[in-house]
Amino acid sequence: MANKHIDHIGIAVKDLEKAIATYEKLLGTECYKQEEVESQKVNTAFFKTGESKIELLGATADDSVIAKYVEKKGEGMHHVAFEVEDIHAEMKRLRKEGFTVLSDEPSRGADNKLVAFVHPKDNNGVLVEICQST
Numbered sequence: 835m836a837n838k839h840i841d842h843i844g845i846a847v848k849d850l851e852k853a854i855a856t857y858e859k860l861l862g863t864e865c866y867k868q869e870e871v872e873s874q875k876v877n878t879a880f881f882k883t884g885e886s887k888i889e890l891l892g893a894t895a896d897d898s899v900i901a902k903y904v905e906k907k908g909e910g911m912h913h914v915a916f917e918v919e920d921i922h923a924e925m926k927r928l929r930k931e932g933f934t935v936l937s938d939e940p941s942r943g944a945d946n947k948l949v950a951f952v953h954p955k956d957n958n959g960v961l962v963e964i965c966q967s968t
């Protein structure tokens with residue numbers, strides 16, 4: 835993952851529309867895109883912050899990982915996503931290094947990117963997403 839930039843920071847929220855209004859005020863810029871990602875049971879809203887983005891995440895179902903997270907921990911920073919060039923190679927490298935990659939194969943995330951996650955217990959309590967543009 836060397837020299838890869840942060841693609842986005844994911845923030846779990848209870849009420850996506852309210853959070854969008856808050857972040858529009860905070861960042862002084864408009865949310866440029868909203869997208870539902872059914873496989874993850876989330877609605878997303880994106881803000882550009884230089885080379886990186888803020889991804890607000892609202893649950894679309896009670897059994898969404900975002901609903902569980904908000905229920906247990908409250909709203910807040912949920913994950914950091916790093917852009918990689920070859921996600922399959924990166925998943926293999928991370929597994930070899932002893933990290934718990936949370937799926938055998940990448941799935942489709944927002945912007946049709948390929949995404950995979952590394953368990954927070956391996957990263958000092960931070961859930962890490964790796965993503966590849968396709």
Ligand SMILES: CC[C@@H](C(=O)O)C(=O)SCCNC(=O)CCNC(=O)[C@H](O)C(C)(C)COP(=O)(O)OP(=O)(O)OC[C@H]1O[C@@H](n2cnc3c(N)ncnc32)[C@H](O)[C@@H]1OP(=O)(O)O
Binds near residue numbers: 871874
């Ligand atoms: C929009 C699509 C995509 C994109 O394109 O960007 C996304 O970003 S989707 C984002 C949502 N999807 C995911 O997060 C998928 C990966 N996550 C998971 O598989 C699970 O959330 C998890 C990380 C495996 C945790 O699930 P689970 O073990 O069922 O939850 P628990 O509540 O039992 O937690 C166990 C343990 O882990 C701590 N935890 C959970 N989530 C986080 C987190 N985001 N950051 C830090 N720590 C987290 C939780 O507190 C528990 O710790 P202990 O209480 O100390 O055991």
Ligand SMILES: [Co+2]
Binds near residue numbers: 915
């Ligand atoms: Co994400």
